[in-house]
């Protein structure tokens with residue numbers, strides 16, 4: 072594996088030199104490999120959004136460096152626009168940024184700015200729409216005639232159509248109903264599998280992160296509290312609780328069963344995994360499953 076992103080002693084201070092100075096990210100270092108699916112968690116105000124906005128050049132670090140494929144993204148400030156195509160960012164509530172007169176044009180906007188045209192552009196738009204489950208017949212509609220969930224999909228498709236090497240999503244499922252959340256998350260997982268790109272997902276939902284992330288960055292007051300494999304992070308329940316976070320409910324139930332002497336392996340993260348474990352325990356005991 073090779074590094075796609077290296078964060079070196081990154082710090083960001085809002086309002087530096089004013090009475091309202093606030094250090095939002097504090098001397099954070101980490102390395103992300105190509106193709107990884109990284110979850111980013113932390114209490115409200117821990118610095119997640121500030122951190123990810125530094126990774127695609129939207130915010131310049133107060134100190135420290137972001138290396139993309141080994142090169143400091145600020146080496147040539149004029150090229151920062153290119154960096155934003157390579158590291159695609161889906162903001163919180165991205166649907167507020169739709170503005171074109173058709174969904175197609177909205178999805179195509181970023182990719183066109185990147186320089187895609189003709190067939191390549193058309194393919195990128197249609198593929199992105201497919202990844203997000205937007206039906207073909209919606210492409211000619213006005214984005215303002217779509218439902219909330221469809222608008223969200225169109226906005227995400229617009230970033231996917233730019234074919235970034237790294238896709239960052241800041242709370243992509245916020246405000247969607249449970250079924251909508253589940254479907255969108257599966258589509259992001261599919262996109263990651265099929266395109267092989269690196270994905271960074273910021274979320275308050277431990278359940279979502281447990282289902283999708285290879286590794287998790289845990290932020291606490293702007294510092295990197297932990298950066299480890301998903302199972303390992305959620306095995307440290309007490310440690311997470313101390314900084315205002317919880318393990319997924321299913322992990323907690325399985326940990327309790329284990330503490331009470333049941334033969335449950337550590338690090339169960341999802342309902343499907345839990346069902347498998349319980350099924351094998353019951354079968355061993357000769358009980359019907």
Ligand SMILES: Nc1ncnc2c1ncn2[C@@H]1O[C@H](COP(=O)(O)OP(=O)(O)OP(=O)(O)O)[C@@H](O)[C@H]1O
Pocket residue numbers: 085086093094095113114115116117118119120121122
């Ligand atoms: N524009 C700003 N000016 C001043 N302080 C800010 C600004 N934006 C964020 N902050 C502060 O910086 C810190 C980190 O904010 P940030 O939005 O990065 O956290 P977060 O982990 O993404 O929070 P949330 O989970 O609520 O989205 C917080 O203390 C916040 O109040």
